[in-house]
Amino acid sequence: MSLENLVSVNRLVKHDATPSSIHKLIVAAERNLVDARATNISVENRFDAAYKAIMQCAMAALWAKGYRTLTSEPGHHQLVIQILPKTMDVENDVVIVLDALRKQRNLNDYSGDTVSDATLTECIVQAGQLIKRVRKAGLGS
Numbered sequence: 760m761s762l763e764n765l766v767s768v769n770r771l772v773k774h775d776a777t778p779s780s781i782h783k784l785i786v787a788a789e790r791n792l793v794d795a796r797a798t799n800i801s802v803e804n805r806f807d808a809a810y811k812a813i814m815q816c817a818m819a820a821l822w823a824k825g826y827r828t829l830t831s832e833p834g835h836h837q838l839v840i841q842i843l844p845k846t847m848d849v850e851n852d853v854v855i856v857l858d859a860l861r862k863q864r865n866l867n868d869y870s871g872d873t874v875s876d877a878t879l880t881e882c883i884v885q886a887g888q889l890i891k892r893v894r895k896a897g898l899g900s
Contacts, residue, residue, distance in 0.1 A: 776822035782899030788815035816889035
């Protein structure tokens with residue numbers, strides 16, 4: 760389904776983001792990645808910071824395409840991850856990993872499940888790779 764089709768089914772709306780607003784979102788993602796690497800806080804908080812960086816990169820890419828999610832609708836995190844192939848040419852196998860991280864975030868946030876060191880490491884790696892992609896694409900420049 761195209762991004763425009765997602766507008767017609769009320770999942771996305773048109774959004775005129777400025778390069779400055781996209782840049783601020785990417786810089787925030789970079790700060791969150793730094794926080795995710797801090798070893799003096801819990802694994803769960805570090806995971807949350809890394810996941811937030813992933814979402815900020817995904818949102819920056821979507822904004823750069825002229826859209827934003829309807830945050831009033833459930834599933835906007837899932838949607839922004841699933842459309843990464845359209846917004847940043849992210850491979851489907853990466854989307855599967857990112858979606859698994861999203862599910863882990865939900866378990867942590869809503870059920871209090873713990874996060875393993877391996878899951879934290881994967882989230883940090885994925886966040887770093889997305890930041891590199893958005894920087895390479897020149898988003899927010």
